Amino acid sequence: MINENIRKARKEKGISQEELAIKLNVVRQTVSKWEKGLSVPDADVLIQIADLLEVSVNELLDIKTQNDTVENIAAELAHLNEQLALKNQEKALFMQAEKKRGLILLLSFISMLTAMNVKNEIISIALTGGCMLAASIILYRNLALLTKITTEDMKIGTLKVTTLFNITVLIFAVIIAILSETSFIKLSESSGQWLALTVTCIIILFVGYISPKLPFTRHTGLRLPWTVQDEETWHIAHKMIGCISLPLVLLYLAASCTINNFEAITLAVILLWIGIPGLISFVFWWKKFHSKH
Known part of the structure; x- marks a missing residue:
């Protein structure tokens, strides 16, 4: 250069x-x-x-x-200036994206510290939820910058819908938690379980619907060490999530009605929901990059 x-x-x-x-x-x-x-x-x-x-x-x-000649030198320098402008623009965008990532991580860290150290339940829930909500809003407002997807509106739209859904679930959870702590609403053990069951099923079904449409990104989706390294592995994992979500919800509902251990059933369903796509995508990734060595 x-x-x-x-x-x-x-x-x-x-x-x-x-x-x-x-x-x-x-x-x-x-x-x-x-x-x-x-x-x-x-x-x-x-x-x-x-x-x-x-x-x-x-x-x-x-x-x-x-x-x-002066003309040829000027033309070459003009070309170099164009390259330099693009390089500086990319650098500026990268620095801007890093600032946004840092702010999101800072808010996430503050929410974790708040949850661990603030003794008042209502204040803890409000502050933790507020930090997480602020981080989600920053992510939503900067999706194109953080994911570097600026021309494919369908993919940006998918990411926006997913982030808005996350924000909605977060707001709902914070409101329910605060209302429950202030005794404004009283949930019995049974009604609390059915509320958790309903929310969990909605989340699984939504993620199952949206996952096959998610673009390759490190910000939204099943972010496992192997899925974020390879786009093909990423898509296999998320297509698998789309395939198993509805059957798992049906299994979850059936098991919840017949087995008297809601926490164990929920944990098992979540582990299957993440574990099956994770394992299948890992096997694919391993064969793709290690079978020839």
């Missing part, structure tokens, strides 16, 4: 950035920007740099052909 070539030629000549800047009638920061790849010199200035460092313009541009 031109920035590395300028820096290398300058050091080989034994000239400092400040000395080169003085000879070119520019400030040292301008030379520093060239060498960091933040900007490129104009064609006339590049010719001066080549003369001062006793190298050819082609060497600085890292090209083989003989095109050292």
Whole structure:
């Protein structure tokens, strides 16, 4: 790259950035920007740099052909400027996305600390739910940035619907928890189990419906170490979730009506719901990347 070539030629000549800047009638920061790849010199200035460092313009541009006319140099620099602009834009988007990820992680960490340390149940539920809700809203507002899907509206739409569903379930859970703690509503053990059963079934059915439509992303879906590494493995796992969700809900309902151990049944269904797609996708991923070794 031109920035590395300028820096290398300058050091080989034994000239400092400040000395080169003085000879070119520019400030040292301008030379520093060239060498960091933040900007490129104009064609006339590049010719001066080549003369001062006793190298050819082609060497600085890292090209083989003989095109050292001002017009050709200007065209090459214009091309480099376009590449530099795209690179800087990608870097800016990456930094912006990292800030959003950091904020989401911070809110998640605060919600965890709140749940562990705040003794008042109502305050703990409100603060924890508020942090998680804020994190979900930030995710919703920045889905295109965080997933880098900007042109496929269908996929963005799927992610938005999924995130909105998550927000709705979170709000519902927080409201029920607060109302229960304040004794505004009183749930018996039986009614509480049926409420949990209903919510769990709705979640499983919704996820089963939406999973086959989810795009390959590290933010929403079955984020296992192998599913986030390979897009084909990702889609296999989520298609499997779509296939087993309805049968598992029917099994869940039947078992809940006949077996008197709601917690064990719920745990078993959740483990099957995650475990079956996880195991099948892992076997596929392992065969795909390790069977030939």
